[in-house]
Amino acid sequence: MIKIHHLNNSRSHRVLWLLEELNAEYEIIKYQRDKFTNLAPKELKDIHSLGKSPVLEHNGKMIIESAAIVTYIIDQCASENFAPIITDSDYYQYLELMHYAEGSAIMPFLLQLYARFLGDNSKTLQPRITSEIQNHLGFLSTVLGKNEYFYRNKFSGVDIMLSFVLEAGKMSGVLQSFSNLNDLLAKYQDRDAYKKAIELGGKYSLGK
Numbered sequence: 001m002i003k004i005h006h007l008n009n010s011r012s013h014r015v016l017w018l019l020e021e022l023n024a025e026y027e028i029i030k031y032q033r034d035k036f037t038n039l040a041p042k043e044l045k046d047i048h049s050l051g052k053s054p055v056l057e058h059n060g061k062m063i064i065e066s067a068a069i070v071t072y073i074i075d076q077c078a079s080e081n082f083a084p085i086i087t088d089s090d091y092y093q094y095l096e097l098m099h100y101a102e103g104s105a106i107m108p109f110l111l112q113l114y115a116r117f118l119g120d121n122s123k124t125l126q127p128r129i130t131s132e133i134q135n136h137l138g139f140l141s142t143v144l145g146k147n148e149y150f151y152r153n154k155f156s157g158v159d160i161m162l163s164f165v166l167e168a169g170k171m172s173g174v175l176q177s178f179s180n181l182n183d184l185l186a187k188y189q190d191r192d193a194y195k196k197a198i199e200l201g202g203k204y205s206l207g208k
């Protein structure tokens with residue numbers, strides 16, 4: 001059975017969400033963030049040397065990185081038409097959006113988070129952080145346009161991956177100016193599987 005090494009209040013929520021969307025059978029192994037540092041406990045390093053979550057364990061394999069985990073789960077648990085296949089003409093558009101979430105889009109939000117520790121010393125960085133956040137959310141807003149979902153106008157792994165970027169945007173108070181993205185996040189959060197993942201994985205304050 002698939003096991004998910006899940007850190008509370010983290011990106012790992014979206015992996016549980018996907019598993020719930022697919023009605024998959026899986027086990028959650030829970031880890032709690034340190035209440036002072038907010039970092040993962042050292043037990044996660046016993047699972048994978050990076051000490052980050054999510055980690056998927058299955059048939060002797062340990063897989064890190066949300067996009068790889070999402071792809072693996074879809075390959076193992078989803079019905080045939082849930083994801084495109086390599087010969088589809090728009091396959092690489094799917095791949096691009098799937099990896100764009102962690103590869104580029106989340107970066108300025110992480111910089112914003114870490115810049116807080118620098119206090120006034122982060123002042124020179126702020127304009128670039130702000131403009132990059134606008135740049136990435138602007139791009140996503142254009143990709144979505146008037147569609148209901150990012151890819152083929154149908155719920156997919158891309159939505160699972162990009163949800164974290166929208167949640168980060170909401171937390172930063174900037175998502176509201178991109179009404180199509182803001183509405184889409186509300187729609188994600190209203191899905192039964194999204195709520196069930198919170199019930200199982202514990203409180204999830206991102207995106208509220």
Ligand SMILES: N[C@@H](CCC(=O)N[C@@H](CS)C(=O)NCC(=O)O)C(=O)O
Nearest residue numbers: 010011039040052053054065066102
């Ligand atoms: N790009 C990785 C990021 C993994 C990551 O940084 N996870 C965070 C949780 S959101 C973590 O484990 N942080 C705990 C720590 O760094 O101590 C992915 O998408 O899986």
